[in-house]
Amino acid sequence: MQQKKRSFKIILVYIASITLLLLKQVLLATTPLILNIMIDASVLGKEIKNSYLLTLINMVTKVEKGMHSIIVLSIIILILFILAYLASYISDILNALATENITKSLRDKVHSNIQRFTYEHYVKQQTGDLIQRCTSNIETIRRTLNHFVVHGIGIIFSIVYIFVVMMNQSVKFSLLSSVTVPIILASCIFFFIYMKKLNEKAYKKEAFMTSVAQENLSGVRVVKAFAMQNYEKQKFENASSEYKKMILKANFVDSLFWAVIDAVTFAQIMFVTIYGSYLAYLGELTVGQVVAFSQYVVMLIFPVRHLARIISNVSRLSVSIKRIREVLNAPKEDLEKDFSMGTLPQNNAENCNSNLAGKPLVFDGVSFAYANNEQQVLHNVSFKAVAGQMIGVIGKTGSGKTSLIYLLENLYSPSNGSIKIGGVDISEIDLPTLRAHTAVVWQEPFLYSKTIKENIRIGRPDATDEDVLEASKRAALHKDVMEFEKGYDTLVGENGITLSGGQKQRLAIARALLKDAYIIVFDDSLSSVDTATDAQIREAISTIKDDKIVIVISHRLSSVKNADKILVLEKGHVIQEGNHEELINIAGTYKTIYEEQNAI
Ligand code: ADP
Numbered sequence: 288m289q290q291k292k293r294s295f296k297i298i299l300v301y302i303a304s305i306t307l308l309l310l311k312q313v314l315l316a317t318t319p320l321i322l323n324i325m326i327d328a329s330v331l332g333k334e335i336k337n338s339y340l341l342t343l344i345n346m347v348t349k350v351e352k353g354m355h356s357i358i359v360l361s362i363i364i365l366i367l368f369i370l371a372y373l374a375s376y377i378s379d380i381l382n383a384l385a386t387e388n389i390t391k392s393l394r395d396k397v398h399s400n401i402q403r404f405t406y407e408h409y410v411k412q413q414t415g416d417l418i419q420r421c422t423s424n425i426e427t428i429r430r431t432l433n434h435f436v437v438h439g440i441g442i443i444f445s446i447v448y449i450f451v452v453m454m455n456q457s458v459k460f461s462l463l464s465s466v467t468v469p470i471i472l473a474s475c476i477f478f479f480i481y482m483k484k485l486n487e488k489a490y491k492k493e494a495f496m497t498s499v500a501q502e503n504l505s506g507v508r509v510v511k512a513f514a515m516q517n518y519e520k521q522k523f524e525n526a527s528s529e530y531k532k533m534i535l536k537a538n539f540v541d542s543l544f545w546a547v548i549d550a551v552t553f554a555q556i557m558f559v560t561i562y563g564s565y566l567a568y569l570g571e572l573t574v575g576q577v578v579a580f581s582q583y584v585v586m587l588i589f590p591v592r593h594l595a596r597i598i599s600n601v602s603r604l605s606v607s608i609k610r611i612r613e614v615l616n617a618p619k620e621d622l623e624k625d626f627s628m629g630t631l632p633q634n635n636a637e638n639c640n641s642n643l644a645g646k647p648l649v650f651d652g653v654s655f656a657y658a659n660n661e662q663q664v665l666h667n668v669s670f671k672a673v674a675g676q677m678i679g680v681i682g683k684t685g686s687g688k689t690s691l692i693y694l695l696e697n698l699y700s701p702s703n704g705s706i707k708i709g710g711v712d713i714s715e716i717d718l719p720t721l722r723a724h725t726a727v728v729w730q731e732p733f734l735y736s737k738t739i740k741e742n743i744r745i746g747r748p749d750a751t752d753e754d755v756l757e758a759s760k761r762a763a764l765h766k767d768v769m770e771f772e773k774g775y776d777t778l779v780g781e782n783g784i785t786l787s788g789g790q791k792q793r794l795a796i797a798r799a800l801l802k803d804a805y806i807i808v809f810d811d812s813l814s815s816v817d818t819a820t821d822a823q824i825r826e827a828i829s830t831i832k833d834d835k836i837v838i839v840i841s842h843r844l845s846s847v848k849n850a851d852k853i854l855v856l857e858k859g860h861v862i863q864e865g866n867h868e869e870l871i872n873i874a875g876t877y878k879t880i881y882e883e884q885n886a887i
Pocket of ligand 1: 410657659660664682683684685686687688689690691
């Protein structure tokens with residue numbers, strides 16, 4: 288409803304903008320007619336027949352030969368000019384208002400749709416490509432809306448209107464005056480399309496030249512070490528001269544085209560004036576009409592050139608619309624509520640799905656394969672975890688440990704089997720609820736360009752500073768933070784300091800501990816911390832309240848040995864299951880890893 292109301296408002300604003308622009312065109316197109324009256328009646332003293340405009344002006348002041356009429360008519364022309372450009376100014380503002388509103392909501396919609404892509408769809412996309420869809424594709428739509436909707440309609444109207452006014456004066460002379468208009472329109476459209484292609488080629492050459500320079504700069508150590516300066520210099524110079532050639536070609540075509548079109552335009556204007564003078568000499572036209580016609584030709588030809596540019600942009604518009612529609616129609620996660628990074632929903636009790644805490648987590652015969660990968664990644668995985676339990680998952684790289692968590696987060700769905708919390712299949716639990724009850728510390732955590740404090744607080748925005756501090760201490764991060772001049776207010780990421788791999792992991796652990804979710808997963812998240820810190824964090828993990836489920840994934844045995852249950856994963860199969868004591872006492876992979884890691 289709200290949306291409909293807004294769309295209606297925007298349409299009204301567009302209609303107002305177009306009306307004002309049409310008014311401008313009518314006012315401007317009237318001035319040559321007044322000039323015509325001024326020359327013929329006030330200067331030459333001729334009688335003008337069948338002019339509604341003259342009848343109208345005569346109501347204000349009697350038009351006759353003499354200075355008085357010339358002054359009055361000049362003032363009327365001046366007033367028309369002022370009104371026309373005032374209307375044009377307001378029309379432009381309204382146009383911008385409507386266009387920017389549409390563009391903003393489209394841009395926001397595209398961005399929010401990207402946020403809601405299913406993970407499976409998301410990983411297939413390229414970041415640069417998605418950014419382009421949010422920026423330059425939308426920009427093309429913005430520009431076309433801005434120019435086409437209002438100006439396009441205005442120009443078409445003005446061309447038709449002027450042509451009708453001219454025909455009203457003299458059919459034969461109107462046709463002669465506008466004979467080059469279709470030629471100019473067609474050749475301009477052709478030219479703009481050709482230039483677009485040429486420019487695209489030039490952009491490609493420029494992009495290639497830039498990438499040569501970039502590669503050269505980022506690989507500077509190799510370049511120097513292998514004395515490749517001359518080779519790099521030559522490579523850049525070749526790319527640079529290719530680019531120069533393309534730009535020169537574009538310039539050459541551009542200059543030649545406009546020289547020819549300008550010549551045709553001015554020839555048409557001269558022809559109208561000269562041939563019109565001849566007709567005036569024969570008495571077929573009045574001098575005033577000739578002057579009016581030469582103005583109309585100008586009013587006709589220049590908008591035609593603009594119209595050609597607008598039409599030629601339509602092809603680019605269709606590509607942009609297609610790319611935007613792809614985003615809008617892409618498979619999306621069903622997030623009915625919000626998707627504020629897994630923050631707990633407000634009304635827990637009211638939501639039938641909402642309280643998962645305390646309920647058992649059951650993987651029952653779960654098998655899984657990625658759509659783009661024929662090989663099955665998980666085979667018939669089953670285990671149960673109840674509140675207060677810590678589950679360890681150990682296995683080599685590629686054994687399917689992370690995929691297990693993707694399934695738990697419902698980023699992908701199992702091909703067979705089920706994952707249930709409290710007896711409810713997770714595909715039936717709404718996503719914000721599911722994700723609010725889980726906290727995953729990924730192996731390579733993502734930090735926002737925000738302060739350390741804000742980064743820790745992401746999972747629980749209402750946490751107090753004391754809570755943040757406590758979580759940070761438990762994650763063995765506090766000491767490091769204290770070494771920064773601004774402590775927890777230190778900015779990290781692109782505009783701030785760069786944290787080490789281990790510090791990032793500990794920050795992510797603090798974030799997860801603070802979130803205090805029901806199921807906490809550590810996905811090989813201690814891989815970049817040293818042994819002492821590892822022990823400290825393990826200690827912290829063991830202090831996690833006993834009403835939680837903790838899943839620790841690791842290839843390091845020390846991280847999982849305190850677990851109540853350890854799953855040994857190999858090529859997607861659970862090949863062993865038990866606690867540390869049990870597993871080291873039976874022959875098998877776990878015992879082998881234990882002996883290997885002990886030997887180190
Ligand atoms: P681990 O966490 O134990 O290293 P993963 O769960 O990351 O193992 O990977 C298990 C298997 O799934 C690997 O063979 C990996 O190549 C494959 N895999 C992981 N992610 C994807 C993906 N997005 N698309 C296709 N195959 C994947």
